[in-house]
Amino acid sequence: METVRVNLGARGYDIAIGTSAAGVGAFARAALPKSESALVVHDANTGTHAVAVRAELDAHGFRTASAAVPAGEASKCPARLAELYDALYDLAADRKTAVVAVGGGVIGDLAGFAAATYNRGLPLMMVPTTLLSMVDSSVGGKTGINHPKGKNLIGSFHQPTGVWIDLGALNTLPEREYLSGLAEVVKYGVILDAPFFEQLEVHAAALRARAPAALAGVVSRCCRLKADVVERDEYETTGLRAVLNYGHTFAHAFETLSGYGALLHGEAVSIGMTCAAVLAERVSLIGTDLVTRQTKLLHAVGLPSAIPTAWPADELIAVMRRDKKAVSGRLRFILPTRLGEVKLFDDVPEPLVRDVLAAK
Secondary structure, eight states: OEEEEEOOGGGOEEEEEESOSTTHHHHHHHHOTTOOEEEEEEETTSHHHHHHHHHHHHHTTOEEEEEEEOSSGGGSSHHHHHHHHHHHHHTTOOTTOEEEEEESHHHHHHHHHHHHHGGGOOOEEEEEOSHHIIIIITSSOEEEEEETTEEEEEEEEOOOSEEEEEGGGGGGSOHHHHHHHHHHHHHHHHHHOHHHHHHHHHTHHHHHTTOHHHHHHHHHHHHHHHHHHHHHOTTSOSSSGGGGGTTHHHHHHHHHHHTSSSSOHHHHHHHHHHHHHHHHHHTTSSOHHHHHHHHHHHHHTTOOOSOSSOOOHHHHHHHHTTSTTOBTTBOOEEEEEETTEEEEESOOOHHHHHHHHHHO
16 A cells, blocks of 8 residues: 655645555545544446445445446536535535545546535545546545536545546556556656656556556556646646646646546546647747657557547637636646647637648
8 A cells, every 4th residue: 555645734634545445444444533424426437346335434334335437537517416416415524424436537627626516515535446536636625517518627626535547447447548648647657757757658558457566566657747836836826737737728628528528537648638739839939849759659558649520620729719728718838848848828829720630
């Protein structure tokens, strides 16, 4: 078991990384000493994991109930959120009742937002079961649901009390879902850690094959990198945390126009990172070599780099104007300046953005 600490003072918490669900009950009891009850939230794909987690919680003195939502991005919506509120009401939840999210990014975001808003805030524990949620969405406190006009437009910051990562859960993921998570892994190398990117290039085949030795180090490093950013800019007020959204301005537009589900989040991020790198090259921030290396690595781990549907540029840009990083409708992009470093730019000419979208 390895532990990564997110140092946020009174809101600080541990990320425990192991290879089994055994121990999650003791971890939860230590992280939630005042909680007597817990709602375990899962989807149709993570029911088996949720049963194991709930049994551990029961054994450590929690009074538990469970709530299941349909699998998929479409569940990040007001209707599913209302169902979680109903489940908490039926549990007679008080302000010490914990919400335990067992699943991927959808479950973490949805259950996290329910925890952030029911009774003006309940304790939250994350038990991520996908690679994407392990390395990214379960850490840092971003929660929320989608709006038909844009992804993650409704949400709040609500830090968990702890994150329990069982790497064994990755063995149950469908291939496409697993590969999707590797996009966020590649992202960390591009934005923060050039040596890590180089390691990914060397071990791409092992990662694609889910080699346990390769995965343990990758998940731990990604969690540490994200924790470092969150500790310095928890509420995304200084601009530092925005670097974590590399590729996401494009990606969220692709997801919105595809109807939330046709593209997995990681697939959209992979294409979005490609667009961002090409855009950075067009404005002379980087050379062709970095674009090529990034694309080669994405392909090596089984990820796409081209838009599967020719959406009109006007529609894509209209969605981008409502991205959370946009200011007064002005497009802002996270772009690489060299391997391991990105910056926020708000002066990219729109015609260049259109050219990149047309080329993809």
